Structures are given as C-alpha cells and as structure tokens.
Amino acid sequence: MMGPRQVAQGALFYEFSIEDHVPTDHLLRAIDRFVDLVDMRRHLAPFYSSTGRPSVDPELMIRMLIVGYAFGIRSERRLCEEVHLNLAYRWFCRLDLADPVPDHSTFSKNRHGRFRDSNLFRHLFEQVLARCIAEGLVGGESFGADASLIKADASRYTKVDFSEWSAADAANRATQEYLDTLDDAAFGAATPVKPKAISPADPAARLTGANGDRPFFAYSTNYLVDLDHAIIVDVEATAPIRQAEVGAVRDMLVRTQDRFDLHPWLLAADTAYGAAEMLGWLVKEQGIEPHIPVFDKSERKDGEFPATGFTYDPDTDAYKCPGEKELKPYWRTSQRGARRSARMASRNTTPGNRIARRVR
Secondary structure (H helix, E strand, O other), X not given: OOOOOOOOOOOOOOOOOHHHHOOOOOHHHHHHOOOOOHHHHHHHHHHOOOOOOOOOOHHHHHHHHHHHHHOOOOOHHHHHHHHHHOXXXXXXXXXXXXXXXXXXXXXXXXXXXXXXXXXXXXXXXXXXXXXXXXXXXXXXXXXXXXXXXXXXXXXXOOOEEHHHOOHHHOOOHHHHHHHHOOOOOOOHHHOOOOOOEXXXXXXXXXXXXXXXXXXXXXXXXXXXXXXXXXXXXXXXXXXXXXXXXXXXXXXXXXXXXXHHOOOOOEEEOOHHHOOHHHHHHHHHHOOOEEEOOOOOOOOOOOOOOOHHHOEEEOOOOEEEOOOXXXXXXXXXXXXXXXXXXXXXXXXXXXXXXXXXXXXX
C-alpha cells in the first residue's frame, strides 16, 4: 500500500558524520591522500600581521581552490556556494556542517595580495613536483615543451587602439598590471612590435587568431613536461606570441636545473620553437639534443615565388625573380617614388649598397 506522506520534522539532536557520507571512491578522497599543506603556514607567516583580527585559514582557501580546479568551477562566488552545499566539498575543506564558508571577496583579496606577494602558488607547485621526484615519477632525461591558449575574460568587441591608449588611463587595477608587465620578458619585452589593440578590461592580454577562428584576447600557458610519466616540471604564463613562448621554455629549463637539478639530454617541441637562435642555445650552451623541426618560412605554399627563388646580380645591384624579372622599388611612376629616386640619386647611393654597408 502507499506509505505515509514524507514530512520533514526538525529533531532536537542529530548524530551525523560527514565522513560516512563521502563515498570511498570519490575523486576528492584520492586527491586528499596526496595533499600536504603543512609547510604553507610557515611560508605565509611573514605576510600576516602579529596583531589584529584572526584571518581565514589559508589552507582552507587553497583546498577550496583545489575543489574549483578539480571540478571546473571557475567562479569564486559559485565555488563558495558549492562548498556550502556539497558534503564532499565540505569534507575535503575540513568544514563541519555548522562551519561558515569564506566570502568570495576573500579569495580575490588574498590572490592579489598575500598569495601573489609570497609567490605561494609557485611554492605549492614545486612542493608537489618535489614529491613526484621523490616517488620516482620524474626521469629527468627527456622533456617536452608546448603552449596552450587560455582565453582571457575580455570581450573582443570591446577594445581600443593601442596608439590611442595612454598612461593617463591607468585608473583601474587591470591597466596598472599592464604597465607593470611592459618590461617583463614574458609580455611587453618579448617583442618590439606593439599590439594593434588592447582590452580595457585586461590590457595585459593579447589579441590572437592562432586557433584559426575569430581573434580573441588570450594568454599562453607554457608547459615543460617530463616524458616518462607526463609530469609537468614547470609552467609559465606569457603573452600568446612565439617569441614569448620560446623565451619561457628557456627560462623553465634553466629554473628546473637550478631548483631540482633536472637537466634533460633531449627536448621535444613543435616548429614554433625551431628558430636558429633557440636551436643554437640548446645545443651549444645547454648540451640538449633538440627534437624540433626547423622554423623555416622561406618556402611558400600559396603559389608565390619563395625567397630562395630570387637571385642577386652584383653588376646591376638588383634581384631577379624565377621569371627573370628584375625587382624594382616602384613599378610605376609616382610622386613618392620620384622623390625617393631623387634623394637616392643625390646621395649616389643604391639600396644594395646601403644594405652592404650595414652588413659591414
């Protein structure tokens, strides 16, 4: 027969254990076995005042962030809501049923404050890597390098021309962060080429169309991976341009050797890292065998003449294409071309001679 209607009735006393309600095969139980944050408090101690109101436990915030990374919860506001409701999340964060969950603004304040100033995330990453090395999961003989595009939280429709932007616009935190990265080798100093446009919401991001679709603002996350068990041994964020990504790989190789004495004899990467300067640095200065295709764009695939198809005639100081046509600065008479020819004639100088002088 039909049972009675289920009606929730508050009890005076409850006997409840979160431990009993988290399945033994839950992902967070597997992660919790390897999470060791004991050293974190000592690392952060200099960044807290000895007086004042007690802060939120930094270990709690890191555990909540791990939950967000493991389950794809990008919003800190939503992360706080999920930890408040989910028993497994509470168990992993060492929260009882009656314990309050930190406000989402606490994460922003600490990420841009203590965590950044203390380089906490780098410290935690290296602790995990050290444990992987101790467990024999890192061979250290062959590495792979690559970069992934990370879409910035900035609309591609809201942008300003770089030439119209000035330091007078440095009224918000994002713009100030951009100014701070202008001389950073991973961002502004990676190339002398100025971006065509920047995002007012995230000026440090770069507009890129590397995925072949419509351009969008993004960053590059560069990884150095040990090929034995695919363990990431270093990571670095840069602007999504080839020069910055190549520089990041060089920095990661040097840093990994300095901090963990890991120096591979082989590095595998794609063509983007196959520039002559990078290959020479690997072989001559680092003694690393590059398994990298050579970066060569001399051959064309669009039906046009390649650069190697042109020949130089020293008698006429001119280049000829495979069709035996001589290259000229201008193929039709124009005021600009006439003025340029007049200036060159007055100096008794040709383009080839000027180039030869620069080479000498």
